[in-house]
Amino acid sequence: MKKIFLTIMAATAIMAGCQKTPVSAVKAGTLEFSMSSSDDSYNDREEGMLDSKSSASGSGVSTKAYDKEAALAAMLVTISNKSGVGEPLQWVYSEMPGVLELTEGQYTISAVSPDSRIAAWDQPVFGGSKEFSIIAGRTSTVELVCGITNVKVSVNCTEEFLKEFSEYSITVRSSEATEDDGFLIWGASEVSEGKEGYFTAADLTVTVQAYRWSDATQQKDPVQARLNVTGVEARDHIILNIDAKATGAVETGSGDGKPFITIDDSMNERDEDILIGGLEEIPVPGGDGGQGGEEPDPEPELPAKPTLEWAANPDFAPMEIKAGMDVNLVVNVPGRIATFVVGVQSSVLEPVVGTSMDLIYDESFIENFGSLLPTGDALLGQTRVDFSLSALVPLIGGLGAAPESEHVFTLNVTDEYGQSLSKALTFVIPAE
Secondary structure: OOOEEEEEEEEEOOOOOOOOOOHHHOOEEEEEEEEEEOOOOOEEEEEOOOOOOOOEEOOOOOOOOOOHHHHHHHOEEEEEEOOOOOOOEEEEHHHOOOEEEEEOEEEEEEEEOOOOOOEEEOOOOEEEEEEEEEOOOOOOOOEOOOEEOEEEEEEEEEHHHHHHOOEEEEEEEEOOOOOOOOEEEEOHHHHHHOOOEEEEOOOEEEEEEEEEEEOOOOEEEEEEEEEEEOOOOOOEEEEEEEOOOOOOEOOOOOOOOOEEEEEEEHHHOEEEEEEOOOEOOOOOOOOOOOOOOOOOOOOOOOOOOOEEEEOOOOOOOOEEOOOOOOOEEEEEOOOOEEEEEEEEEOOOOHHHHOOEEEOOOOHHHHHHHOOOOOOHHHOOOOOEEEEEOOOOHHHHHHHOOOOOOEEEEEEEEEEOOOOEEEEEEEEEOOOO
């Protein structure tokens, strides 16, 4: 742990000359202040989505070097009188005067790193405070130990995960997050560079969003895993080890609820599974692999699978594109929405929005087109969503689409239990 030693010396200011000021009125002391630092470390804590038999690429994460002297010099030091006498005194340590004069009394001294965001890259945060006394005629010595006050997060991905998914993002969000602070996103470049994130000491939620090409749908299908990291304390170093098990392919929308990513929290004696659809377990040759007659644990009861309703077109027949068309859908997901991706097959719309619209995790798409569709928190974790394409589909007619051309939107929704819904909606430009 990093220690910052603040040595405070207070001595009586000696009155000179022949003044007859009463001694009781002279209660000032002199404060001599210095600060130094020693080694620091975080407590490693392995968490995440890692099969216990797998090894993570780039494991053995170590703290990145930083300029300790610069961190020390930038710390904000505050001295305040506990009785509220006078205004608190505050300096950046590098600009603090070497000698101070304080009146007799009880004080609190604190030191903290500046610009302490809820989440930031490469930002260890230190802080501490202590009470001390200034007593006339005596010397007071105070040692203030400032420790690490935030949490470090590192991400390791196994070779199996990197082979399985060419595109992915890993979002770590603090329970204290605000709209513009409190979360960091690791992509391929951040993982390969070994970027380290620093968070306020609070519970974290880790979301892995990955994409794999599907021959069945001819598009990138989303796969998601989520982990809640609880009991987070200052100085924790949380190492997220992320692995993938490609055990075979199944049809999109199978919703079989098989485990795709496992969590091995061995340091905390905790074992959890994240259930993700889109994979099928391969039978082990030689039987069920049982160990002799023990009854298997009963399967947990799953909520109903996601469903889609279209009141204006209950049969989901191809619909002619025209002004004022009704494409108001209702998405029911009792198991709560985990991913929501819309595949696009349109010669005129693909150059604008691409072939796949990730409505929850693609920040660029949400920023540019979020006014046309429900996105982000309006979808994530919801059990029922009014989902309208009425503003988007009619735009196709104004983009020069050929008469009688078809334009297909495929809604791919997965719940938190890995159950999936995949439904294609076909729209047609009318003949001339």
